Amino acid sequence: MKFKILILILILLFLNFEIVAGAENKYGSVRAWFNGENATVNGVQLKIGEPIELKLDVLSKVNGHVSLKLKEPGVTTAYDVLSGPSKIDEKISNLNIESNWSKTYTWSLAPNGAWKNGNAPINIIVQFHDLKTKNDEIIQFTIVNPYILDEQYTVTVPEKTPSPAGTSAKATPFLPVIFTVSALLLAWRLKKS
Numbered sequence: 263m264k265f266k267i268l269i270l271i272l273i274l275l276f277l278n279f280e281i282v283a284g285a286e287n288k289y290g291s292v293r294a295w296f297n298g299e300n301a302t303v304n305g306v307q308l309k310i311g312e313p314i315e316l317k318l319d320v321l322s323k324v325n326g327h328v329s330l331k332l333k334e335p336g337v338t339t340a341y342d343v344l345s346g347p348s349k350i351d352e353k354i355s356n357l358n359i360e361s362n363w364s365k366t367y368t369w370s371l372a373p374n375g376a377w378k379n380g381n382a383p384i385n386i387i388v389q390f391h392d393l394k395t396k397n398d399e400i401i402q403f404t405i406v407n408p409y410i411l412d413e414q415y416t417v418t419v420p421e422k423t424p425s426p427a428g429t430s431a432k433a434t435p436f437l438p439v440i441f442t443v444s445a446l447l448l449a450w451r452l453k454k455s
Contacts, residue, residue: 289390289399290328293319296384296406306408310375312415313344316405320388321364327391328356332369332384333402340382340410344370358393373410383407 285292294301295317308314322328331353334340341350346369348354356365373382387402 285401285403287390287399287401289324289326289392290320290322290388290401292321292386292388292401292403294386294403294405301405302403303406303408306406307411308373308408309411309413309415310373310378313370313372314406314408316346316369316371316384318367318386318405319364320367321362322359322390323361324390324392324394325361326359326393328359328363328388329391330354330367330386330388333387335383335385336377338377340373340377341371341384342374344372346370372415373408378410378412380410381407382410 295315296303296306297315316332318330320328320330331348332350334350339350343349347367348369350371354367356363371384383404384406385402385404387400390399390401391397392399
């Protein structure tokens with residue numbers, strides 16, 4: 263009986279942690295997010311001019327060099343970089359770094375209207391170079407694969423509802439609450455049996 267409850271608690275804890283997707287090899291690892299969602303994100307629709315955020319964490323496991331760039335696989339450049347450490351297809355180099363070096367990169371992009379009514383994926387390519395072996399390892403994957411609509415993005419200002427005592431109201435994380443309540447009810451039911 264106690265073993266079942268322990269398993270249930272472990273499952274509950276696992277479901278409440280954010281799982282970050284990315285890629286890893288023997289020279290380093292890369293994790294990415296699109297608007298706070300773990301990469302690779304599909305099923306997204308964007309309007310022309312709608313801002314998005316890409317975040318990337320890079321970790322090197324070797325002494326060497328790390329270079330990276332955002333890449334659009336299509337011929338047409340579908341995005342403008344609003345802010346960030348580089349433009350699309352522009353290489354960022356980190357030379358003579360030590361093992362366990364890590365860095366976080368953040369870009370703000372928006373579809374520019376040059377490509378619409380179709381998908382415009384954004385990929386990341388990270389190359390790790392080991393100074394000791396003189397070998398390279400590359401990690402590449404799609405961060406997001408949005409469909410660009412033929413509509414212009416307009417900014418809407420949400421209405422603010424005052425909350426008591428000047429504190430801001432926060433949304434309840436719906437799924438973790440459901441999982442927690444379900445797990446507790448199941449544990450209670452198993453205990454009664």
